[in-house]
Amino acid sequence: xxxxxxxxxxxxxxxxxxxxxIEHPEDVIVKVNRACICGSDLHIYHGLVPDTRVxxxxxxxxxxxxxxxxxxxxxxxxxxxxxxxxxxxxxxxAFCKQGLYSNCHESDxxxxxxxxxxxxxxTCGGFDGGQAEYARVPYAGVSPMIIPAxxxxxxxxxxxDVFPTGYQAAEMGGIREGDTVVVFGAGPIGIxxxxxxxxxxxxxxxxxxxxxxxxxxxxxxxxxxxYNFESLxxxxxxxxxxxxxxxxxxxxxxxxxxxxxxxxxxxxGRVLMLQAGSATALHWAINSVKKGGIVSIVGVYGxxxxxxxxxxxxxxxxxxxxxxxSVKRLLPKLISHIREGYIEPRKIIxxxxxxxxxxxAYHIFSAKLDNCIKTVLIP
Amino acid sequence: xxxxxxxxxxxxxxxxxxxxxxxxxxxxKHYNGDDHKRxxxxxxxxxxxxxxxxxxxxxxxxxxxxxxTLPPSGLSGALRRHxxxxxxxxxxxxxxxxxxxxxxxxxxILDDLKHFRIPNIFTERGMKADWKYNRKELVTKAVIAxxxxxxxxxxxxxxxxxxxx
Numbered sequence: 305x306x307x308x309x310x311x312x313x314x315x316x317x318x319x320x321x322x323x324x325x326i327e328h329p330e331d332v333i334v335k336v337n338r339a340c341i342c343g344s345d346l347h348i349y350h351g352l353v354p355d356t357r358v359x360x361x362x363x364x365x366x367x368x369x370x371x372x373x374x375x376x377x378x379x380x381x382x383x384x385x386x387x388x389x390x391x392x393x394x395x396x397x398a399f400c401k402q403g404l405y406s407n408c409h410e411s412d413x414x415x416x417x418x419x420x421x422x423x424x425x426x427t428c429g430g431f432d433g434g435q436a437e438y439a440r441v442p443y444a445g446v447s448p449m450i451i452p453a454x455x456x457x458x459x460x461x462x463x464x465d466v467f468p469t470g471y472q473a474a475e476m477g478g479i480r481e482g483d484t485v486v487v488f489g490a491g492p493i494g495i496x497x498x499x500x501x502x503x504x505x506x507x508x509x510x511x512x513x514x515x516x517x518x519x520x521x522x523x524x525x526x527x528x529x530x531y532n533f534e535s536l537x538x539x540x541x542x543x544x545x546x547x548x549x550x551x552x553x554x555x556x557x558x559x560x561x562x563x564x565x566x567x568x569x570x571x572x573g574r575v576l577m578l579q580a581g582s583a584t585a586l587h588w589a590i591n592s593v594k595k596g597g598i599v600s601i602v603g604v605y606g607x608x609x610x611x612x613x614x615x616x617x618x619x620x621x622x623x624x625x626x627x628x629x630s631v632k633r634l635l636p637k638l639i640s641h642i643r644e645g646y647i648e649p650r651k652i653i654x655x656x657x658x659x660x661x662x663x664x665a666y667h668i669f670s671a672k673l674d675n676c677i678k679t680v681l682i683p
Numbered sequence: 684x685x686x687x688x689x690x691x692x693x694x695x696x697x698x699x700x701x702x703x704x705x706x707x708x709x710x711x712k713h714y715n716g717d718d719h720k721r722x723x724x725x726x727x728x729x730x731x732x733x734x735x736x737x738x739x740x741x742x743x744x745x746x747x748x749x750x751x752t753l754p755p756s757g758l759s760g761a762l763r764r765h766x767x768x769x770x771x772x773x774x775x776x777x778x779x780x781x782x783x784x785x786x787x788x789x790x791x792i793l794d795d796l797k798h799f800r801i802p803n804i805f806t807e808r809g810m811k812a813d814w815k816y817n818r819k820e821l822v823t824k825a826v827i828a829x830x831x832x833x834x835x836x837x838x839x840x841x842x843x844x845x846x847x848x
């Protein structure tokens with residue numbers, strides 16, 4: 305089968321590899337019909353996530369048709385069109401049973417911090433991802449769901465990660481009616497978080513980034529204010545001034561380990577790799593939020609350390625909420641929101657690109673060419 | 684600075700999830716006391732181990748399911764095995780893995796050559812897209828690279844001829 309094949313930092317290609325097989329009674333094999341490139345895929349594409357092995361196939365946002373089922377699969381059958389949440393969750397461990405599906409303890413032998421994730425390095429379990437013609441889906445009876453007939457496939461593929469993660473970013477912010485919410489990052493997750501902040505009753509939503517076309521997209525899609533931090537003297541001071549020197553009620557870090565904006569963070573995190581990437585957005589979020597405010601983190605960071613102003617977290621009494629998204633819990637509500645017409649997630653898709661052109665697709669997304677917001681690969 | 688969206692309540696879906704009781708992730712953890720049972724839950728069937736899987740020393744047992752792609756091999760594999768002697772809070776774990784990743788890139792090129800495949804690094808880096816959408820910058824970079832290379836060659840040639848004379 306044709307699959308995305310990682311060759312090293314900034315190098316990928318489409319290449320033939322063996323088709324996946326059933327390896328566990330609760331597996332299914334899916335014939336992929338859409339797979340997104342996620343902003344967090346760029347972290348592994350850029351070589352920032354330890355134990356990313358050459359030959360890996362990325363892709364944790366995909367949908368497809370069930371073509372083979374393991375012997376213990378009762379909920380799905382061959383021919384079903386399913387969406388596959390990015391978390392690999394057993395549904396039985398203490399964490400899954402308490403709703404923490406992204407923290408499953410039965411899907412990742414190589415690290416204990418999170419659970420297994422499709423196509424996201426051996427640190428996240430060593431599973432191949434969905435940027436391929438076929439993919440193995442473990443625990444297929446737990447999180448994957450049949451795509452309702454009235455849900456567009458492009459919306460379905462965004463329900464595997466980006467829409468739920470953006471929603472959870474806003475939800476974890478504990479937004480109260482009338483709150484000012486600041487989202488750092490105008491990538492797909494940040495834009496989605498900004499849009500979802502209104503669902504929780506925000507009175508003001510501000511997005512901070514430096515890519516002008518993305519800021520414009522955020523203004524239109526998320527109905528928010530959007531500012532280029534390169535034209536602000538200091539984004540933290542700007543947030544303070546614009547909130548009457550009080551600070552934002554909620555700040556969301558939707559950037560993670562590749563944030564621009566600080567030479568010190570960039571050199572130590574990206575160039576010298578002395579920390580797990582550049583934590584500028586988190587630094588700003590902590591310093592921009594009000595005393596007693598909430599910082600919600602969905603940006604992805606590597607497993608080593610980061611330089612953040614932890615003293616300000618203590619002194620301001622900030623609550624930090626963070627987790628990978630528990631997609632399964634959110635699906636019923638988010639499907640309902642699509643049906644009600646509150647949001648059309650697929651509007652953020654700017655590029656459909658054939659899988660065989662995966663190298664160009666990654667470069668377009670990574671280098672932000674052609675006004676790219678979100679890329680979908682078609683096997 | 685003024686709020687630029689005074690009609691925010693007209694935004695589709697505004698306020699539909701105001702009540703935290705209806706939020707799907709609230710509370711984010713449905714505490715049920717199972718934490719105190721530790722690892723004592725009814726486990727899924729166990730996937731047979733058919734390839735070498737590196738296990739964190741912080742794991743009590745192999746998870747029921749795991750990926751079997753790309754078992755460790757070669758020099759990078761040896762380094763990965765070494766990395767897994769350290770726990771996840773030690774630099775010895777992560778920095779060895781990062782080093783193994785970089786060595787693995789060279790192994791990947793050698794493997795390509797072994798299979799009579801010359802990696803097209805320009806294509807793999809998406810240069811076709813650059814040519815289509817970012818031609819000016821691509822050409823500028825190429826001109827700068829050629830100028831730098833030319834300068835180095837001229838300097839080395841001059842040094843060589845100075846020595847000979």
